[in-house]
Amino acid sequence: MSGGGTRDSGMKGTASPHTPSSCPGLTRASTPAAEKSVDGRDKPGHDARGGRRRTLRIAAFAAAVLVLFAGAFTVWAISLGPLPLAGARKVSTTIVDRNGKLLRAYAMADGRWRLPVDAKTSVDPTYLKLLLGYEDRRFYSHRGVDPLALSRAALQLVTSGHIVSGGSTITMQLARLMEPRRERSLYAKLRQIVRAVEIERQLDKDEILNLYLALAPFGGNLEGVRAASIAYFGKEPKRLTLAEAALLVALPQSPERRRLDRYPDAAREGRDRVLDRMVEEGVLPVEDTARAKSEAVPKYRKPMPILAPHSADQALATMKDASLIRLTLDATLQKNLESLARDRAIAQGPNISVAIIAVDNESGDILARVGSPDYFDERRAGQVDMTRAVRSPGSTLKPFIYGLAFEDGFVHPESLIDDRPIRFGSYAPENFDMTFQGTVPVRKALQLSLNVPAIALLDRVGASRLSSRLKQAGTSLVLPKDEAPGLAMGLGGVGITLQDLAQLYAGFPRLGTTKPLREIMLARDEREPMRLMDQVAAWQVGNVLIGTPPPENGVHNRIAFKTGTSYGYRDAWSVGFDGRITIGVWVGHPDGAPVPGLIGRSAAAPILFDAFARTGRIPAALPRAPKGTLVSGNAKLPLPLRRFRPMGELVRTGSDQAPRIQFPINGSRIDVDRAAGGEVTPMPVKVAGGVLPLTMLVNGIAIGDLDSRRQRLIDPPGPGFARLTVIDATGAADTVVIRVQ
Incomplete structure (x- = not known):
């Protein structure tokens, strides 16, 4: 029945011929109802959840890979160890002058020349x-790696099939120089990148640039722009032509293939390539590059400078671990005096050597030291520093005898003194020319370097006192073995160095004090002045010596100087000073062999005056006379000072005793009393x-x-040490030193 069919079909649980259960072979899992919505579309829930799971799994895997890679990269980077900065900072030991000019450099232990560089100043x-x-x-903007440069290098590699540019920054190139590797690989490039980042973290840009400029290779054993500029151009890289600058940029790109001493044409091509590139990028105008290209490239290396080799060797031995040693020398003066010594040594004859030393009077700094005319001349023993060699000084110690005589007050520059045959025990001095001048002023006796007056004064001063005073002033005298100071030391019977003589002579323009000579400039200068003689006596000696007749190439009254000739014509000396500088000259054979006719006045004095001329400055005036200095002719001198008589000729009348100061006692301390108004109470002298x-x-x-009672009241000098001297009518004298306070 139709009605029943309708009802049955509408009943729940009734199977339909289209349901999955009625179709054999289909399972529940493949049921479309589980996958489709009522309108036939896919359900979003299940696929979204699955997609997220897959994404998460991929992300987790990628993160794990990145973590593993980062960990491995970190371990690898750590395994590289610290940056080898200590080795990169090692440079050749350089000796520079007081103004920073290079005097000499020493190659490193492996023979390389690597000089320190300061990009801002040098x-x-x-x-x-x-x-x-x-x-x-982009050197000043990147942090060790330039991504744009690396990208350009990679694109050029892909498009051309070979490496066109490396994309390396200066920092990466520095990393390669610090850890040199021959191969060009991805691993090597990665290593450079890591090291470049480390370098940028530890150093600032100036330090990085300075290290690169010191390490960059320039062919052979030359490293750094300074070594290359000096070797190829003979000058520091402070002032370069455009062609020279471009050449120095090109050489490190291929240092061995562009070595100037082997492949100058390749070097020229590299230089021109740099210039063309700079024109393309608008850095340089075409006109300038055209002129630069027309310049020839040097084809030979020049020798490294060797100025003041003896001073440099001594400084290196003194400061073994220092990479930079600054000396007090003046490079310009040193070069001028080395040239002078070389020329004059050749003119003097074969195997004769010349030594020169120049000292700043005020500071005691050595401005130039020429130990020999040619450091590499074996015939002249060039490597022996004759400024430090102990030699016989001839008559050069006479000014100090006269100075102590002036100080003691028993003689004045205008006093008269006899130059005639005389015997001091078994010693009978004679003049160099075997003649005698008779009675002459003391001034003339010193200027003419007469022997008898000098020995007569030394007999009065005392040889031991002279020796002690010179040692007190900082010099070392060498006496013959087992001998005490004697009168012969006044004519050269003692050993001294040219350096010590210069130090002593600098005490005259310093008005009686010396200062230990200095050649190495240190952070602290702890030298103290040392006493040579009184101010008045030092001025008087300088005033006498400036009137010494000069050699033919000299000008009168410009330089105070003294000459000397040692026994047997072995040493010729001349030491002189103006108000600014003291210069000493020695001429002779380094081995001490005699040189017939070698005399200080003709051999050494002309070199001395030429040396002053080569300082490039007009001689400075000597200091003015100290206050109270007695300047007068002989007729106006006190009677005892008008004429000097040797000790053996003193005539006694009315007393067999020489004058003796009873008060104050030698070495005593005098406390000065002051009156109510502040006036000083006079001090008695008996x-x-x-x-x-x-x-x-x-x-x-x-x-x-x-007065007749042999007493006098004087105003006490001081405060400080004071020398009191009394002279009788015969010239006999007594002196005491007191301390006034």
């Missing part, structure tokens, strides 16, 4: 402009013995005569 800005423009335009009149001197200055 390199031409044009070179830096070309270097950065050609090698690393003398016993001596022949009237008795003349009183305070610190070498005559203040008048003592």
Whole structure:
């Protein structure tokens, strides 16, 4: 029945011929009702969840891979160890002058020349402009790696099939120089990148650039722009032509294939390539590059400078671990005096050597030291520093004898003194020309370097006192073995160095004090002045010596100087000074062999005056006379000072005793009393013995005569040490030193 069919068909649970259960072979899992919605579309819930799971699994896998890679990369980077900065900072030991000019450099232990560089002060800005423009335009903006440069290098590699440019920054190139590797591989490039980042973290840009400029290879054993510029151009890289700057940029790109001493044509091509590139990038104008290209490239290496080799060797031995040693020398003066010594040594004859030393009077700094005319001349023993060699000084110690005589107050430059045959025990001195001048002023006796007056004064001063005073002033005298100081030392019977002589002579323009000579400039200068003689005596010696007749190439009254000739014509000396500088000259055979006719006045004095001329400055005036200095002719001198008589000729009348100061006692301390108004109470001086009149001197200055009771009240000098001297009518004298406070 139709009605029943309708009802049956509408009953729940009745199977339909289209249901899955009525279709054999279909399972529940493949039921479309589980996958489709009523309108036949896919259900979004299940697929979205599955997609997210897959994404998460991929992301987790990628993260794990990245973590593993990062970990492995970190372990690898750590395995590289710390940056080898210590080795990269090792440079050749360089010796520079007081102004920083290079005197001499020493190759490193492996023979390489690597000089320190400061880009800000020692390199031409044009070179830096070309270097950065050609090698690393973004040097100051990147952090060790330039992504743009690497991308360009990669694109060039893909398009051309070979490496066109490496994309390396200067920092990456520095990393390669610090850890050199021959192969060019991805691993090597990655290593450079890592090291470049480390370098940028530890150093600033200036330090990086300075290290690169010191390590960059320039062919052979030359490293760094300074070594290359000096070797190829003979100058520091402070001032370079455009062609020189471009050449120095090109050489490190292929240092061995472009070595100037082997492949100058290849070097020229590299230089021109740099110039063309700079024109393309608008860094340089075409006109400038055209002129630069027309310049020839050097084809030979020049020798490294060797100025002041003896001073440099001594400094290196003294400061073994220092990479930079600054000396007090002046490179210009040193070069001039080395040339002078070389020329004059050749003119003097074969195997004769010349040594010169120049000292700044005020500071005691050595401005030039020429130990020999040619450091590499074996015939002249060139490597022996004759400024430090102990030799016989001839007559060069005479000014110090006269100075102590002036200080003691028993003689004045205008006093008269006898130059005639005389015997001091078994010793009978004679003049160099075997003649005698008779009675002459003391001034002339010193200027003519007469022997008898000098020995007569030394007999009065005392050889031991002279020796002690010179040692007190910082010099070392060498006496013959087992011998005490004697009168012969006044004519050269003692050993001394040219350096010590210069130090002593610098005490005259310093008015009586010396300063230990210095050649190495240190952070602290702890030298103290040392006493040579009183101010008045030092001035008087300088005033006498400046009137010494000069050699033919000299000008009168410009330079105070003294000459000397040792026994047997073995050494010729001349030492002189103006108000600014003291120069000493020695001429002779280094082995001490005699040179017939070698005399200080003709052999050494002309070199001395030429040396002053080569300082490039007009001689400075000597200091003015100290206050109270007695300047007068012989007729106006106190009677005891008008004529000097040797000790053996002193005539006694009325007393067999020489004058002796009874008060104050030698070495005593005098406390000065002051009155209510602040005036100083006079100090009494009492003398016993001596022949009237008795003349009183305070610190070498005559203040008048003592009365008949041999007493006098004087204004106490000071505070400090004071020298009191009394001279009787025969010239006999006594001196005490007191301390006033």
